[in-house]
Amino acid sequence: MPKRVDHEERRRRIAEALWRIASTRGLEGASMRDVAAEAGVSLGQLQHYFATKDELIVFALEHISGLGEERIRRRIAAITEDPAPRTVLRECAAGMLPLDDESRTGLLVGIAYFIRALGDERLRRHAQEGQPALRGFLAGQFRQAAESGETVPGLDPDTEAMLLIALTDGLTSSALLEVITPEEALELLDRHLDRLFVA
Amino acid sequence: MPKRVDHEERRRRIAEALWRIASTRGLEGASMRDVAAEAGVSLGQLQHYFATKDELIVFALEHISGLGEERIRRRIAAITEDPAPRTVLRECAAGMLPLDDESRTGLLVGIAYFIRALGDERLRRHAQEGQPALRGFLAGQFRQAAESGETVPGLDPDTEAMLLIALTDGLTSSALLEVITPEEALELLDRHLDRLFVA
Numbered sequence: 001m002p003k004r005v006d007h008e009e010r011r012r013r014i015a016e017a018l019w020r021i022a023s024t025r026g027l028e029g030a031s032m033r034d035v036a037a038e039a040g041v042s043l044g045q046l047q048h049y050f051a052t053k054d055e056l057i058v059f060a061l062e063h064i065s066g067l068g069e070e071r072i073r074r075r076i077a078a079i080t081e082d083p084a085p086r087t088v089l090r091e092c093a094a095g096m097l098p099l100d101d102e103s104r105t106g107l108l109v110g111i112a113y114f115i116r117a118l119g120d121e122r123l124r125r126h127a128q129e130g131q132p133a134l135r136g137f138l139a140g141q142f143r144q145a146a147e148s149g150e151t152v153p154g155l156d157p158d159t160e161a162m163l164l165i166a167l168t169d170g171l172t173s174s175a176l177l178e179v180i181t182p183e184e185a186l187e188l189l190d191r192h193l194d195r196l197f198v199a
Numbered sequence: 200m201p202k203r204v205d206h207e208e209r210r211r212r213i214a215e216a217l218w219r220i221a222s223t224r225g226l227e228g229a230s231m232r233d234v235a236a237e238a239g240v241s242l243g244q245l246q247h248y249f250a251t252k253d254e255l256i257v258f259a260l261e262h263i264s265g266l267g268e269e270r271i272r273r274r275i276a277a278i279t280e281d282p283a284p285r286t287v288l289r290e291c292a293a294g295m296l297p298l299d300d301e302s303r304t305g306l307l308v309g310i311a312y313f314i315r316a317l318g319d320e321r322l323r324r325h326a327q328e329g330q331p332a333l334r335g336f337l338a339g340q341f342r343q344a345a346e347s348g349e350t351v352p353g354l355d356p357d358t359e360a361m362l363l364i365a366l367t368d369g370l371t372s373s374a375l376l377e378v379i380t381p382e383e384a385l386e387l388l389d390r391h392l393d394r395l396f397v398a
Contacts, residue, residue, distance in 0.1 A: 185365075
């Protein structure tokens with residue numbers, strides 16, 4: 001199916017154009033025409049793939065999230081074949097911090113999406129769908145750690161999962177604002193995990 | 200000085216118009232003309248007070264932050280005349296969650312400002328100035344609590360202050376996205392504080 005491959009490639013190229021705009025001057029003032037120009041396609045071609053800016057942002061976000069997950073999986077695999085829950089939790093959270101250009105770009109696209117979702121019921125429902133899966137996965141890691149005695153007593157896995165998501169999210173905002181460095185954010189994340197795990 | 204009072208009143212009225220727009224449809228697409236119309240003044244009058252949208256957002260944010268601080272002070276005073284550090288920390292953090300319409304509006308203005316600051320060096324420097332003061336204040340409360348044996352041993356006040364800011368910030372994002380309710384956010388905040396303070 002050579003034609004289909006070509007379409008996929010073009011969709012990805014358009015998504016990458018959106019990321020470049022998001023990471024340099026933000027999406028606030030960017031029009032569909034700006035994105036088309038950046039991607040080197042006509043406005044008509046762009047609209048053939050994405051009817052609205054929201055559709056484009058959703059696709060670009062899912063694509064960049066997929067790359068981020070792949071990156072986290074590779075990082076964990078590089079550390080060990082059989083990672084302990086703490087390693088998995090730490091690498092997942094670290095993967096959500098702006099520690100390099102690729103993750104920084106992903107986060108900026110995520111924020112552009114977040115802002116639009118605040119004022120748009122349909123986008124908000126879409127945004128809501130992602131978090132329970134992540135929260136469930138992290139809770140599973142905390143549960144596994146608790147069962148094998150790696151965590152401090154009395155820890156509730158689901159509560160810890162949500163606290164970790166919120167903490168990482170907030171550290172990311174401060175790092176993007178350059179109030180703390182990404183390295184300080186990672187250090188603070190480790191201090192938080194130190195408290196939850198027995199040494 | 201009746202003339203000066205009138206100017207202050209008008210600046211506040213313009214700021215309130217900006218808040219109404221921010222909390223209903225967001226600032227992304229709002230022009231200075233839109234804000235002027237909402238405030239019931241001409242574009243020329245608006246520009247007499249605020250030359251740019253950024254200037255207006257900075258003023259509106261400072262004004263609404265001031266109201267938020269006043270609200271937190273009143274809440275603490277209503278609980279007790281001599282509040283324990285945990286009460287102060289809890290009420291400060293709770294005051295940064297979207298628990299009512301006024302704080303929700305303040306947070307939405309804050310997010311609009313945050314987004315612009317990401318792409319604007321001057322605004323970013325202004326945004327950076329606020330956090331150290333808050334962090335220092337919260338660290339002082341943690342220090343006081345540690346000195347009187349109210350916290351678990353080995354707690355670093357400055358680290359805890361930054362963790363609390365980041366956690367509250369992240370809980371707020373999830374509450375605004377309606378992934379968790381504001382009440383769940385407050386409950387999670389209490390679970391976090393439970394861990395830091397001796398019962």
